Amino acid sequence: MPIDLSAKYLGLKLKSPIVPAACPLGADLDALKKMEEAGAGAVVLPSLFEEQMLSEEQTLVHYLTHSKEQTSEALSYLPEPDEFHIGAPDYADHVRKAKKALSVPVIASLNAATPGGWVRYAREIEQAGADALELNLYHLVSDPTVPGSQVEASDIRIVREACARVKIPVAVKVSPFYSAIANVAAQFVEAGARGLVLFNRFHQPDINLDKIEARPAVNLSTSADLSLPLRWTAILHGRVKASLAVSSGVHTHEDALKAVLVGADAVCVCSELLTSGIGAVSRILKGMRSWMERNEYSSIEQMKGSLSHRNCPDPEAFERAHYVKALSGYHLPAKAR
Amino acid sequence: MADKEPIDGNEAVARSAYALSEVAAIYPITPASNMGEWFDDWASKGHKNIWGTVPIVSELQSEAGAAGAAHGAVSVGALGATFTASQGLLLKVPVMYKVAGELTPMVLHVAARSVATHALSIFGDHSDVMCTRGTGFALLSSGSVQEAHDLAAIAHLATFETRIPFLHFFDGFRTSHEVHKIELLSQDDFKALVDDEAIRQHRARGLNPEHPTLKGSAQNPDVFFQAREACNPWYDACAAKTQAVMDKFAKRVGRAYHLFDYYGHKDADRVVILMGSGIGAVEEAVDALNAKGEKVGVLKVRLYRPFDARAFLKALPVSAKNIAVLDRCKEPGANSEPLFSDVATVLQEAFSSGELKAMPRLLCGRYGLSSKEFAPSMAAAVFAELQKPEPKTRFTIGINDDVTKLSLSYDPAFSTEDAKTTRAVFFGLGADGTVGANKNSIKIIADETDMHAQGYFVYDSKKSGSMTISHLRFGSKPIRSTYLVREAQFVACHSEPLMSRVDVLGLAAPGATFLLNTTTPDKAFDSLPLEAQQAILSKKLKFYAIDAYSVAKDAGLGPRINTVMQVCFFEITKLLPGYMDLIKKTIQKTYGSKSQEIVSKNFKAVENTLKNLREVKVPAKPTATRTRVVELPKEAPEFIHKVTKAIMIGRGDDLPVSSMPADGAFPTATTQWEKRAIALDVPAWDSSTCIQCAKCSFVCPHASIRPKAYPADALKSAPTTFKSVDYRAKDFGPNTKFTIQVAAEDCTGCGLCVEACPAKNKQDAKRKAINMTPFTGELQAAEKENFAFFMSLPEADRTKFDPFTVKGSQLCRPLFEFSGACGGCGETPYIKLATQLFGERMIVANATGCSSIYGGNLPTTPYSQNKDGRGPAWSNSLFEDNAEFGLGFRLALDAQRARALELLRKMKGALGSLADDLANADQKDDAGILAQRRRVDELKKKLAPASDADSKNLLSLADSLLRKSVWIIGGDGWAYDIGYGGLDHVVRSGMNVKLLVLDTEVYSNTGGQQSKATPRGAVARFAAAGKRLPRKDFAMLAASYGNVYVARVAFGSSDAQTVKAFKEAEAYEGPALIIAYSHCIAHGINLSKGLEQQKLAVESGYWPLFRYNPSRIAEGKNPMELDSKAPKIPLQDYIYRETRYRMLTASKPEVAKQLLAEAQKEVEEKWRLLEHLSKLDYSSAKPQTPAEPPQTATAA
Incomplete structure (x- = not known):
């Protein structure tokens, strides 16, 4: 029986649901080509960070001006170019090259923290030929006076501004830390998002005991991290008019299958590619195909969402019941007792 | 209609020169550097000259090199230009004789500047230009920005017509840096004026193997003289041909110039003759005096050489019976100054021949040396002198000469300012944006109105906490006022602390408006010192206040208040309706192509300003309890009280000639009396966290944080807030206490000490043993007392600890303190270290540059003295001769020692064993030196009581028996470029001198121009498109000589290696070279992160640390010791933290990428070489002495 692995995501036709997520690998054109050869349905390019753009611009302007007119001998220290080519032009160039080299859709990624002038970069990315834009929202609100509602309003504004700037579909990579994810997700869709990526994975700092200082650390996911996106994909499937992609914790074909079963239109892979290489894409697809054959599924579309909570009238109650059930069924390992 | 733009004199000249040049050879020197910078900038952006090509711009290793390259270019028929000033011009003089002797067209633009004599000065006069009178160059003078633009073009046009090379000059700073709205010449103007046939002829005369000629022959007595006279026809024709060019110019653009222009009463009985920017002030005086019924005039000299007597006599009114010739230079010993001599000769000849019916009475005056203010009041005094029956025939004006009584007195109240012209003065801090905002305001007014506009900006000489004063004029009448504003209708102070330092309101006219930026606008009046309050009341000033810092901060602009203060200026003065939109338009134009975010933030600042601007209600009486008076401690030397203080408070102009050391020798240790208190935050010592490593002190650029270990009983009279803990080490025995003390009033708040501190507070890891804390008045008072007490504590006994460790070095008193260097400077810690280790017996030759400015710029100088009055003796000769200058020190010391040894030998009978002990003393360590x-x-x-000649001579030579340490200090511009020839010679001489190269990889002092130390991939002035070649590896070049001790150090990476290198260098009985990585403001970094940058430079392998000690070879050891590890981070992790590199990624990303790849490869290759060299086995090599051992015995 022929297995149809094709999928639809953000209105794009994908030859498979597996999509390498935004990661450093995507900066290399050869790596992107290998992803396509391995069967990726689309590729997400590495994120262009808001800080990267704004901070670079502002830093350069700052250091061009910070020592100006200080002494009579040195009115300034550096020649001033007429204009800066920061971030977006390089990034747009990469988008153009990726589009030229690949036949699968190319999804650009913007990582944003605040509403601002940076959204013009979304337009530059579109003009470079990106098929879609993934908007990666990231906050670390440490100010105790800032309420969650303010954070949500800001995020929704970012989504609205970005969606207003471009005609290509925009997917929002969502944080798992909103207090009412379903509501926020709905508002993102209302603001123009055509897709939701569940979830954004935040890198947490570590402590260097030698230097007694905090340092940034990259925490790669494991399959154990899949549960959260699975749950929320299951909940949101059919409840929001947007494509859904599972991200965080997809390492095996089993993980990918679970994602599709709960309703994912696309399955994003990142940590697995970073640890075991781009070949993971074909391995996952091979595993998916074989499982589908064994279980007599003919297509991704057929099985997509078959285990979602679409028909559940009260998912919250359902989930709490599950929570109770899970805890009551848990037995402490012998060592812990 | 011609375009009008407000630009400064340097840009005005560069625009004309660029349009009319094919080749420019450049080299930085203040105040001419900007002309070369414009050329480089425009060329890097592909701007074209009138023939459609981009001029080739080449930076040379010195002005002499630039002259040579320009000579070469014009010899082959190119259209060549070069730019310079002062010493730079003097370096060009030999070439100028050649260029002129060969009748080769060329133009040299000079921002005229004082030649260094008893002191260096960057400011303007004609002493440099006058040194070129004999070269054969035509000398053409401009007196204003417009003239500089026009006459620059005329010089380029005339040189082809006449075949005489032209030196076009204009006054340094007064014209070169004055911003003035001028009419610009268009490309069409240039094209219409240029004579292509004359250029073709020049090209045809160029050296060409297709039709070869030979130039530069050597001639003998038989023909040289005749050949020298052969050029006469060209010189005879030069003036007329130049006038013809001027006439053609006038016909095309409408501005008429003549070889000599007269202005004033047609029947003037008194005439002043001068050239340069002083003309504007004299013209105003002429108008004012003639309006009162007097008959005076001014004769303006444009073409000074060749001096056209006919044109001169034609221009001079026959009625002139009394003439004063004003020269802006001084030729000591001459009968008269040069312009006077020319005028006198012409008049005498004309009188002798009968052409002139009566011989006028002539006075010779000197004015304006080193940009000394020259105002209409002074010109009026000269006219008054001309009226006296027995005037001073030789005089000076503008100073008080109480020694030779040459000066004329003048009435400072004499004013010619136009009542309808708006005059505004702004006091700001260096780099706070004030000057930039004012230039911007001039541009807005110039662009949007028909008003004339002028701006002149005065900076003080400090590189940290400096003050700027902007003098602006706007009006419907043309502005000729080439002097500072003395009475302004608008005075702004952009930094409140300045109100306590200087007499800001002394420049306010009665009824003027005063704007103050203050953090407490509600208490704006009360917070002022008494003098300011009295000025507001007596002059009936309108007073506005704003907290611009808050507005800027809220808008996200940090401390940059320029936009906020600009809005206030336009709002209050009502100079320009609709100014808000115009300011926004300018902001968009300035930042739009770089960062919309910056645009938005500035817009926000513009919008929020008016809400925060308020008029201050002025009470009827003063409320202040404090005055502005600067009190110096009584114990300060008399010279400080009488002279230095006046300079410190801005009254240096009032000092008479008698107060000045005639030979330029000033006392050292004077920065201690200038308490600037400029820091916003200062370090505070957490004694419980401190591990007593003294790294904070090691890195402090200003010696304003110091450790001391002292006996516990010395604490008896300690102030209550003085901190002290038990000393951890055992060097000084029990009952020893330890303190880290901050000289808070001398600190710049750079924070390097905090960065260097390795100790972390156990409860709060963010806190260290040194933490920055706000510098409040209370803290200032307490720390003042604490620092005074700290200084009174005994210094640690150097024989009881090892000074050659990081901590030990810091227990030695720094004899270089509180300099005016940038906060966070990367150079000064090295100098300070040298003075801590060797300062008491150190003699320093310092190349011109940053280190000579923060090292020797008045009012106060940082080289200091220990309690016995010993300390570094310091001198600066020139930029180019520093190594040789220092070598001369060594030669003298060795010669004096040799003479002393001879006298000791001769007087052995009388002196006994003392003579032998003195002659054979071991002075290798501190104990030996002390003995x-x-x-x-x-x-x-x-010897003191003896009267015989030998005893007297030996007494005068006794000090030479003490081991001296000769240090030759300078930056990379000196070491790698202009001074390289001499430096190379000196290190090869084998003589016992120590050379410290403070390597910032650019000419920092003149504004960051590239040197041969500038690395590949960095953007710098003169390398706007990015440096394509790697930096010169001077350390390895010197090491290759085999007899030179060489160390490459970076104290931020390894302070211990730095100390070791200084120790070994000094101990080495021969030349020692230390190349010291010096982070710098020109790198575009936050200087408080300088140490981190040094670490990264080393970790990336860009700056490997090593010591090459030839004396190890004799021990069978490898002389090369590599002190850093193999590269462990990619180069980009180091370089892309600096704007100088990142700028290229923003302006030319592809080029940046390529250069990064090349630079990375180079780092790896260099590392492999060093590693290889460090692993060579010398154990079996025959022990050898240095290739060329020291030629002269040096102190033991």
């Missing part, structure tokens, strides 16, 4: 010092003291005691 010798005691012997020398004993010798002096013995």
